[in-house]
Amino acid sequence: MRRIFSQARKDLTQLVRDRLALALALLLPLILLFLLSTAISLTVHNLPLVIQDLDDSSASRRFADVFRSSISFHVVSWPPDRKPEDALTANRARGVVIVPKNFGHDLARGANVQVQLLVDATDSNTARIVQGYVNQITRAFNQNSGAMADATLVGAQVRLWYNPGRDSPKFYSPGIFVMGISMFPALLAALAMAKEGEQKTILQVYVSSISAHEYLLGKILAYMVVAACEWVLGMTTLLTVFGLHIAGDPTPFIVGSVLYAFCVVSFGTFVGAGIPNQAAAIQAVALGGFLLVFLLSGLIFPVENIPAGLRWVSNIVWGRYYIEIVRDALLQGGGWPAMWFPVLMIAVLGALFYTLAWRVMRRMQVKA
């Protein structure tokens, strides 16, 4: 036990002396949390829209005004003699609404009118949202003009749960928080481990009386402390800046966090032991910590949309389970009944990485 603690103290001392590494450990996760959480979002608003009014009647102007007053769009002017598609190719607008001739006339007669909507679909997600917004606004126009009373019998009352303001940072910031925790403690652990291999100081460890388990646990403990500092800083930001709060029973979250810190640091130690070259170790951890967690964990894009051939990989991506736990703790509050499985999986993956790291250590020791 004493040896484990002194090993941990030695690693922490080394870390504190390296300014760049310390900044990487504590500052960068916070910067990323701020930046990415505010910047990453798919829910577009205030999109440029062109309305081409071929009718120019009071009804068509009223129709255009409904779009002008919405927060989803801002109407940009476009000369009526130019082709409306040009507004899209010139990147001036995301959509064009074309109001046909006789719009007002037909409406007054009681005939139904079709309005043409052209959408720039280069970004398919935004295109879908544009279509949804335009339909909603058109429906509002119909309701105001009293036409809908004829047509709607069944209304839809949509209730949005857990995040009624549809505030994107509330969804993404827990994910970014997880990405930071997945990457930087692991990176530093891998660097420290690879450094010992590169500078051959590992040989001194072999000849000392410390056992492989004690050595590994000491290293892991040191970087778990780093992860804990990051965790506290990150959680403070989430709770204060992004207005999240703990929902429901926090015990699965706490247990999951401790296990997750162990899991990521063990992963880093394993990589560092396996690749005794600092530059290569950085790349390996960046691939595991960043790319896998960013892509395959449902951070921005839902896991269900990943093609089946690739989706199974996400089952062993540790970050995926922790994202579920953090989102549950901060948004949904499902507690143990919902979260026992992710917590268990993190424990299993952590144990796996630890065993792998230990085996690599032993093999190296035999070779040395």
Add this chain to the structure above:
Amino acid sequence: MSRLRALMRKEFNQIRRDKRMAMSLIIPPTLQLLLFGFALDSTVSHLRLGVIDWSQTPESREMVSTLTESKSFQLGGDYTSVRDLEAAISRGKLDAGIVVPYEFARDLRRGTPLDVQILLNAANANTATIAQGYAEGVILSYNQTLAGEGIRPRVRSVSGASGAPPGHRGVVGTMTAFLYNPGLVNAWFIVTGTFGVLLILNGSLLAATAMVKERERGTVEQLLMTPASTTDIVIAKIAPLFVLLMVMATLAIGVMRLFFAVPVRGSLVLLALSAGLCILSGIGIGTVVATFTKSAQQAMMTAFFINPPLSVLSGSLTPVEAMPSWLQPITWLNPIRHFGIIARATLMKGSGIEVLWPNFLALVGFTVVLVSLSIWRFRKQLG
């Protein structure tokens, strides 16, 4: 001129012997394009819908099935109480729920307007926005089907009766045409965006390691003792990297065409020129970073501080319009943003230089500034 040529030959020879570098320019970019293109898909489909049907009539079942028959929703189970449904949504077993009231069929026959309640898990704002649009659209078309069968509301709501005359007014509908990407393939957006990120990030990483290497080994002094000027040295260093990265860019376009069937509707020359400028800016960034760091490891760590903001604030993976409005102008300072616009416009929209000239000019500007900055930093460091 002969000095420059000799220096370039030296650089090319060095690169030729470095197999790992050549591999790192082929495998990771291809993999990234494929992974990003296939895995990053924001399409909302097959949301699990829990149903509480208190009406239990053929009419209510028909209404629910119009929802579950669409690709957007699938039946996630029947529930008898709101509490069970709530618990299922909070446990993540369901994404959405619908509550059909007891009087559903009766009101329908009488023509009394009524509401069904739809619950959506809005934790993911994007899914909720799109799902809401879907659900409202489905209910709207259900109403139209009812109207087609002659089932219309008989009791006029107060607000409707006040303004309009008792006859009926026409209803405005929309017909949507999705241009440039009628199949709404999300991968087209992702891979064209990733393309620019790859050019800048690989350019900067490659340049940084190449510049640092000379210093780590202490061979910079030898180079300085040759009669070549510093500008010669920098150009000789940049040129081979540029050629290599252009090969990578061609490869990336090939991958986009081959695996994702991204169309090429505009001028490839314009795209290649912009890619070249983008690569040069990337090399410039890498060189500047290299002059501030002492080892390859430090250069890589510094890259962690530069790369995420560059790639996130570029609109390449998520739309810029979704960023807060104070952040949006900053993205114009990012070469990846301009390149992304050019790449998408030339490939998918077929736009030419007549509309893309501001972005192209911006790229030229970034390249000039970054390359001269890197030459200045390099010279200062050697001096």
